[in-house]
Amino acid sequence: MNDPLKAASQMGDIDFLYKLIQMEPFLLEHTDLIPFVDTPLHIAAAAGHASFATEIMRLKPSFAWKLNPYGLSPMHLALQNKHYRMVQRFVYIDKDLVRVKGREGLTPLHVVTQAGKTDLIVKFLSACPGSIEDVTVQSETALHIAVRYQQFQALEVLLGWLQRTCHKHAPKQEKRVLNWEDEAGNTILHISVLQGFPQAVRLLIDTKIDLNVKNLEGLTALDIVEMHQTHPYSAEIRDMIVTAGALHGFSLSAAAPCEQELRSKITFNERVAICATRLRRRISNDTRNALLVVAILFATSTYDAALNPPGGVYQSDSSSTASYKRTGLRPASNSHGDRVQENLGKVVMKIQTFFWFWSFNTCSFYLSILMICLLMPRGRISVIVTSPLILFSGCYVFSMLVISPSVKCTIATVALPCMLMLFYCWGTSVYIRLAKKLRNYGNQHEDKSRFSGGNRW
Structure with a gap:
């Protein structure tokens, strides 16, 4: 850079520039x-x-991402010289400058964490x-730096941010x-x-951190604290992590290697879960939405058929009921009246005909409910939707119990949803176990790649 331009930059003279x-x-x-x-x-x-600086950024935005011979960007230099108002202006102009990596991969967030500047x-x-x-470059996040430099307030801010974010993958x-x-x-x-650092240990115990993870030397946090018993806070830290459930590395059951699991024979449960997983992943979002609409229509139609069965149900004699309410005298009983009174609310159709109606309608209803459960996205939203579906199925059971004239159909009406519930819980547990295995197989490299961050150039 020529001397006049350097002089203009040192004086901050825009006219001279x-x-x-x-x-x-x-x-430029x-x-x-x-x-x-x-x-x-x-x-x-x-x-x-x-x-x-703002005028230069407007003319040449790429300058903000360049490193000088010492591996520092303009943002790093502004932080180094404590020009914090300028740093905020940089972020206002280009928010991605927070992720520019300087020497040793340090970003501005790492720098302010090391300095304990919680406002920044x-x-x-x-x-x-x-x-x-x-x-x-040492594969350290801002949380590692906060702990390494014992910046407790910075650690509190970072953990509070992690726990309060509400985006999709939070x-x-x-x-x-x-x-x-x-x-390491x-x-x-x-x-x-x-x-x-006992304050940090106490804070981390209340988070989702794994207390028993091993480092490359095969040591857990409990192993490390017992190796450094001369430290003044070692006893306090040991009591905290032991109470929270920390274990020694040698006492942890060694997980079976992925190669050994892949070489083992596929069980029946795994085959079912694999088929369900492949089927779900082959279905596009548009197809899934269409199938959900069809399943909901089937469920509502079959439920309506239970409320209004073909031929209707036996009704009470309105004139006799009104006379009884007016006079208080119970009508004379007879065999026909007792039979009618006994059949109140039951279907008019014959028992054999009702059996076929119950079979087709109930199977359609529960298959529709199962289809809705299978097509719903996994996660908390699935639990939110499944709970009303269970109550909805219970209403169908009670409706069938009221109109059913047969004891066999009554027993089957109660037994069938219980069997389907057990089947669904079994399938869900198998699916969850398989999903965890798949994450262990394939997501490690994906998670590593998420931490690339960085420079545009």
């Missing part, structure tokens, strides 16, 4: 061609000239929530970030124990 551009229109382009250089934006950020941590996370997943993100391992296989709990 444009005079130089008038004399040499490609002045020449600087942009150099891979590692102190651009005018770097110099202005270090000097704290916010207006000049909040602003960075609000502007760019994904920055909490960025890692350094639960998975929270668990993934909390249990992320650095290059240490989670933030391992580091808290190594640092003798």
Whole structure:
């Protein structure tokens, strides 16, 4: 960079900058061609000239992502020189600058976490929530840095952010970030124990962190704290994690390797779950929505048939009922009247005909309910929808019990939904176990790739 441009950047003189551009229109382009250089934006950020830096960012946005020969971006230099108002202006112009990686992979979020600047941590996370997943070259997240430098308030802010986010993948993100391992296989709990940081350990116990995960040396948090018993807080930390359920590494049952499981024979339960999983994944969203509509129509139609069966049900004699209410005298009983009174609310059709009606209608109803359960998305929303469906099925059972003239049909009406409920619970448990295995097989590399973060260039 030529001396006049450097002088203009150090003074923050916008008028002088444009005079130089008038004399040499490609002045900024020449600087942009150099891979590692102190651009005018770097110099202005270090000097704290916010207006000049904003003008340079408007003219050459790529300067904000460049690193100087020391591996620092303009955002890093502004933080280094404590020009925090300028840092906020950078984030306002381009929120993704929170994820620019400087020397050793440190992002601005890592830098402010190391310094304990909780107000900037909040602003960075609000502007760019994904920055909490960025890692350094040592594979450390911002939480690792907060624990390593014992910035307890910064750790509280980061954990509070993780626990309060409500986007689609928030639960998975929270668990993934909390249990992320650095290059030595240490989670933030391992580091808290190594640092003798009881406040952090107490805070982490109440989260979704895995207390018994092993690092690359095969040590759990309990193993580490017992290896460092000379530390003044070791006894307190040990009592906390033991009470929370921490175990020694040697006492944990070794999980079967994936290769051994894949080489084993497929069980019947796994075949059922695999078929169901493949079927669900072959169905497109449009097809699933159409099938849900059809299943709901079948369920409502069959339920309506239970409320209004063909031929109707036996009704009471309205004139006799009115006379009884008016006079208080019970009508004379006879065999025909007793039979009618006994059949009140029962279907008019013959028992054999009712049996066929009950069979077809009940099978259609419960198949529709099962189809709705299978087509619904998995997760909490499935539980929310399944509960009303169970109550809806109970209403169908009571309706059939009222109109059924046969004891056999009455028993079958109660037994069939119980069998279907057991079948559905069994299928769901098998599906969940298979889904966990699939995540263990395939999601490890996917989770690693989510923590790439980073530079655009």
